[in-house]
Amino acid sequence: MNSFPALINSYSDTHVAMGDDAWPAFHQLLARDKPRVIAVFTGKHSADVSGAWQDLCSHCRNSRVQRFSAINPEPDLECVRHMRVFLQQQKPDWVIAIGGGSVMDAAKAAYLSYQTRQPTRVFFGANRFSASNAGKRLKTVICFPTTSGTGSEVTPYANIVDTEAGVKKLISDPVIIPDYAFCVPAYTKSMPENVVRATGCDALAHLLEGFLNVGADNNDRYANRRAIAGIKLVSDALPKALRRRGGFGKMAVAATLGGMVIRHKSTGLPHLCSFSWYGRIDHGLAAIMLLPHCWEYYLGNPTVAERTMLLRDIFPGDTPMAVISSFREFLTACGVPQALRDIPGITPALLDQTARSAGENRMKLELAPRPVSPDDSYAVLMDILTRAY
Template sequence: MDQYWVKWNYPTAIWVGPGRVAELAKACAELGVMHPLLVTDPILAELPLIERVLNPCSDNGLNLEIFSAIKGNPNSENIECGVELLREKKCDGVIAFGGGSAIDAGKAIALMAGQSRPIWDFEDVGENYRRVDTNGMLPVIAVPTTAGTGSEVGRVAVITDEKAHIKRLIFHPELLPDIVILDAELTLSLPPGITAATGMDALSHHLESYCSPMYHPMAEGIALEGMRMVKEYLPRAYTIGTDLAARQQMLVAASMGATAFQRGLGAIHALAHPLGALHDKHHGLLNAVLIPYVLVANRPAIETPMARLARYLQLVGKTASANGFESVLTWILGLRKQLGIPHNLADIGIDTVNANKIAQMAAADPSATSNPMSFGAGEYREIFLRACAGTVKL
């Protein structure tokens, strides 16, 4: 595994390789952090895995505090509580340790550490980010324990506004973590279901950024290769959870996905965001269920990129159809079945009662602006209803 021990500086400093969490104290030293706040989720906080973080820190004289009072979809109250503890303990940096929720929460806490405005003043609307007092932001080290969201290389924190029942994107260019540690050993204990849902989340990022009409050839190239990596390594990581090479490659693919979606996302995320806010479901699972229904809706605009993707993934000629779009769709449907992903939203407890509200929220979601086709609430309602009924054939 020595070939996986490298350091990258795109889009930020990334320390890659199994076992590299042992260098956490070194990362803190590089950033001048002596008293970090470790932000994680309540389950991780109780697992032996957390010792992989605590031991190297304590061995090197770091005074580390732990904050784990966050929900699966972190809300503004969680962030306020974290900031309160950070200020009380006079922490000088944040270690965001866990899945996307913990990393989003950690980044938001580091942002809000020295702000006087409420968090919603920094929502990704217009130039709200200019309101941030950058002198009040603290350095962040991100250590993902799942391979999906890619939040460790993102400039956004997704925070739920529970009063408005909506997920809001908190943005600032300097919200990007200063150092990322991609250590596959931390993901070996992930159960198959979480491996599947988070891996499909990474795929959705690549797929939507690849289909985006926005001009960003670098992101498009990353997305294309990222999908090849998911195709090759996600089934391996799911089937044999101890496959360290597959786990490491999926961690990298997840970070690549969040780097690629600088090109934009689309209707998958536009629908997943309100569904997550209203039903508190796992974001990656929602994306996994929605992918084929959105692909079919976008088909008139994505035939050409799908043909190119089918050739790159060597799908054409290996399925029942030589059509690029149908080959990609067949592959995704087969992958979902292999990973045990439910075929429709009804299978995960989502009904059609709020169809109109969800459609309106999806049409207004920032992700909708870079979808290959311009959908209004009516089109989003139809996609949602099809996803509930499971109208795409297996």
């Protein structure tokens, strides 16, 4: 757990306390702020099963702790609205999220809506609050992640389902980056195998997509070092975690590093294409299954080909394509399905719809490691999706 303190501590946006340091650091924050009312967002059962809810209550005896647990695995705008009403009723000094990415994302969106008194949907997009409120800070959610996947505890992102549009939409704004995150790997051990796999794949997708995003290398001098470290951790720890033979501490570190990576080096085409597949396939699986095929497309950029060879010690190969092939073999060994056609609900018609709708995101296309022209986007994306299928 203490193997990567420099990479964790050099992240300036969030104070992260890992492992044995988590609860002592939380006590220091309690002693400083002395919150009277704490609003806590959790999933329906995971916080109880992991023991995180009971632990929090035992540590916050001098505060009135109020819980909202009616958060779905794919929280939508209506769910976030109910969360905002809960905050209006409680008027908390602190807001805490205990859970995976869905809980943390929804809590970030609800707290933003509560403090600004505006509906969540007005914040979809990039910097919708910050652009018109330069320099203004808001209170942020305190995070206790109980999965090792999204890294939401350190990111400016919140993914929320817009049911009417039939797609997940993204809030991206530095104002919602949590100031404090407390990562206790023991809480992730209660995850069932399918969740270990899906969340681990999400973390790996973040790390790899950020690492391959060569156009954003100058955004943060630590990002690529964090990415390499995290990829190595996942390659070693995910198979062990799936077999219940350890690895949970390393996966917790890797997931947080992944969040730090995509804070400065955004995800690419795999994430772009998977946003409309909620309810059909776990997000982490969708992104990681698309990644090898997007990666092959990226190799048309010589810099990506060079970057790929830096991974040959993790995924052995003498050529970029051989490295990608080794990566796919690793996924197979972890139980990731070979093709999208093996997933019920993923159909050719859905792929066609995905290529058309994803092609409307001009910014994401142009910032891909190998940029995609909007005029060519349908053909490029359909080729990727068809090969993945």
